[in-house]
Amino acid sequence: MTKRRVVITGLGLVTPLACGVEETWKRLVAGQSGAGKITRFDASHLACDIACEVPRGDGTGGTFNADDWMAPKEQRKVDDFILFAMAAAQQAIEDSGWMPEDEAERERTGVIIGSGIGGLDNIAQTAITLKEKGPRRVSPFFIPGSLINLCSGQVSIRYGFKGPNHSVVTACSTGAHAIGDGARMIGYGDADVMIAGGAEAAICEIGIAGFAACKALSTGFNDTPEKASRPYDRDRDGFVMGEGAGIVVLEEYEHAKARGAKIYAEVIGYGLSGDAYHITSPAPDGNGGYRAMAAALRDAGIAPADVDYVNAHGTSTPLGDEIELGAVARLLGNAASKVTMSSTKSATGHLLGAAGAIEAIFCVLALRDQVAPPTLNLDNPSVETPIDLAPKAAVEREIDIALSNSFGFGGTNASLVLRRMA
Amino acid sequence: MSDIAERVKKIVVEHLSVDESKVTDNASFIDDLGADSLDTVELVMAFEEEFGIEIPDDAAETIQTYGDAVKFITANS
Numbered sequence: 001m002t003k004r005r006v007v008i009t010g011l012g013l014v015t016p017l018a019c020g021v022e023e024t025w026k027r028l029v030a031g032q033s034g035a036g037k038i039t040r041f042d043a044s045h046l047a048c049d050i051a052c053e054v055p056r057g058d059g060t061g062g063t064f065n066a067d068d069w070m071a072p073k074e075q076r077k078v079d080d081f082i083l084f085a086m087a088a089a090q091q092a093i094e095d096s097g098w099m100p101e102d103e104a105e106r107e108r109t110g111v112i113i114g115s116g117i118g119g120l121d122n123i124a125q126t127a128i129t130l131k132e133k134g135p136r137r138v139s140p141f142f143i144p145g146s147l148i149n150l151c152s153g154q155v156s157i158r159y160g161f162k163g164p165n166h167s168v169v170t171a172c173s174t175g176a177h178a179i180g181d182g183a184r185m186i187g188y189g190d191a192d193v194m195i196a197g198g199a200e201a202a203i204c205e206i207g208i209a210g211f212a213a214c215k216a217l218s219t220g221f222n223d224t225p226e227k228a229s230r231p232y233d234r235d236r237d238g239f240v241m242g243e244g245a246g247i248v249v250l251e252e253y254e255h256a257k258a259r260g261a262k263i264y265a266e267v268i269g270y271g272l273s274g275d276a277y278h279i280t281s282p283a284p285d286g287n288g289g290y291r292a293m294a295a296a297l298r299d300a301g302i303a304p305a306d307v308d309y310v311n312a313h314g315t316s317t318p319l320g321d322e323i324e325l326g327a328v329a330r331l332l333g334n335a336a337s338k339v340t341m342s343s344t345k346s347a348t349g350h351l352l353g354a355a356g357a358i359e360a361i362f363c364v365l366a367l368r369d370q371v372a373p374p375t376l377n378l379d380n381p382s383v384e385t386p387i388d389l390a391p392k393a394a395v396e397r398e399i400d401i402a403l404s405n406s407f408g409f410g411g412t413n414a415s416l417v418l419r420r421m422a
Numbered sequence: 423m424s425d426i427a428e429r430v431k432k433i434v435v436e437h438l439s440v441d442e443s444k445v446t447d448n449a450s451f452i453d454d455l456g457a458d459s460l461d462t463v464e465l466v467m468a469f470e471e472e473f474g475i476e477i478p479d480d481a482a483e484t485i486q487t488y489g490d491a492v493k494f495i496t497a498n499s
């Protein structure tokens with residue numbers, strides 16, 4: 001079977017840098033950080049009291065105003081991860097200009113939005129209500145406001161998209177898997193358009209406490225939050241939690257061309273693998289990540305030397321960063337010195353289930369603007385590498401092919417390969 | 423308007439985001455005020471909370487309009 005080509009025709013972002021694609025990208029390339037003290041709840045008793053929160057405000061200057069995206073009556077019924085998904089989906093759909101006009105077109109438009117954890121705060125708060133007030137005070141909106149696939153459900157209901165309605169739950173690989181799987185559904189002929197991505201809102205007491213208990217979070221930079229996320233740096237000590245959503249409109253190439261859509265990039269490769277090693281630690285030899293990347297390149301039909309930019313998983317944990325770097329270096333071989341690889345988590349923090357989606361969007365924008373966003377706080381690399389890690393400043397360079405890596409708890413790995421449209 | 427009627431109206435306006443003028447005695451939560459079946463469950467919970475009463479499921483099913491709610495709560499609180 002000949003694969004149908006899949007392109008990206010719409011982008012939507014809600015990130016700790018800003019609400020909106022261009023506003024986020026401008027700040028990312030300029031080297032701004034989204035980190036700060038946690039403001040949403042009192043975190044002073046936790047080992048880590050910093051995070052990358054979505055900046056809330058009246059909607060101007062890149063702030064996120066929930067009322068711009070969902071009626072107040074509806075907001076009360078959903079956890080924030082769904083709210084972020086609705087905002088990013090609306091941006092992406094409007095950006096793409098795609099709106100089905102008849103039943104047949106609606107049935108060929110689907111949704112695949114995932115989340116790593118879903119309505120964590122909603123679950124925690126409802127558990128308290130249950131304990132304190134009893135089962136008769138549990139809201140009827142508790143379950144549908146917490147379920148991970150309700151991002152896809154809500155988007156389909158709002159826009160009438162009746163095609164495949166699916167969701168991904170693969171921890172920190174969720175966003176990449178959603179885009180890859182969505183592209184496969186189009187490639188296989190199940191749909192012509194898929195709204196795909198990830199959303200997360202786990203910056204809550206139980207979320208921070210839980211990841212801190214796994215020893216995954218940075219705890220040594222509570223007084224200098226913007227310095228805490230420092231992938232590849234010798235002083236890194238864990239990730240900084242982020243929140244938000246990234247959503248793209250995937251579209252079959254001829255479908256996009258026929259309607260004169262603006263085409264950002266083509267999804268040419270997707271690779272998946274499992275570590276089969278440990279629930280939270282990556283396999284020390286980086287074999288899982290290596291095989292996901294190799295599979296994505298094979299799917300794309302390109303050689304490692306064709307890759308120009310790698311958006312790393314690079315979460316700023318002591319173990320993970322060097323394992324990934326080693327795997328990328330092995331994959332690229334002699335071509336390693338020609339590649340630029342950066343971790344945008346240095347600016348956005350780790351958006352868990354949304355990370356792979358916002359990072360795929362950063363790859364799209366890197367292809368568009370021919371610039372690799374920087375790795376912030378990379379003062380002293382912990383290992384020598386021939387790969388340019390874009391320390392502290394964006395790198396203007398030719399980028400025709402971008403690779404995005406996402407690795408999740410449980411040993412689940414996904415890589416996407418995107419190509420600039422000629 | 424009685425105190426109970428006013429407090430019920432406030433809850434309905436808040437939960438369903440409707441204009442106060444639409445909340446008339448015969449206004450059906452579902453047909454006139456845009457509620458779905460889950461909204462009505464939540465409304466009944468809010469009434470229970472506000473008035474410190476318990477509304478059994480079979481009684482809750484008979485509360486279809488604003489007027490029904492005021493009547494039931496007046497009789498049971």
